[in-house]
């Protein structure tokens with residue numbers, strides 16, 4: 478196990494732009510790649526502790542991919558003492574910079590609530606983002622989590638009274654009438670997170686995609702409600 482008491486200094490180093498920046502970047506990249514060699518046993522025996530050591534040094538020099546790899550090691554406890562707080566911190570830093578692998582791993586952690594509060598909506602967004610950026614396998618996980626959420630949402634919609642058309646910041650929460658309920662279940666009308674905020678997308682009379690401002694069947698207005706509203 479490696480003593481990593483001074484991990485917190487990693488971030489401060491990054492912002493210091495100076496003339497040696499290029500050398501530092503090259504050195505960081507070299508360390509990152511050496512870390513990968515130890516991680517996968519390329520030309521050297523697999524050694525997770527050495528991999529972690531390389532990644533940690535590369536982190537201090539500002540390497541973003543090293544941060545992601547170190548985060549994954551902390552999550553799995555390979556070569557380091559398992560530490561979910563550190564895993565989330567390192568992966569979060571890499572995910573904030575749209576590292577597809579970090580988004581993917583963090584997405585899976587949000588799905589099960591490992592080191593973070595369980596949040597399926599956040600999970601599916603991160604996984605879908607990773608998939609969009611071409612991370613291998615992320616599309617399958619994104620679809621899997623999306624299917625669970627859709628199932629849950631449909632069960633809720635069927636169980637709730639058909640009174641008001643209600644949406645939260647993450648999904649449709651209640652339908653106003655039977656035709657709207659059916660459209661939502663068959664997904665001819667869908668929830669979107671538009672640039673103006675949460676909204677419903679359906680078809681206008683010419684069959685073009687359009688943001689709805691009310692129910693096209695009964696005319697009910699759309700109400701925004703909290704996502705944990707009790708029915």
Ligand SMILES: [Zn+2]
Nearest residue numbers: 653654692695
């Ligand atoms: Zn309606």
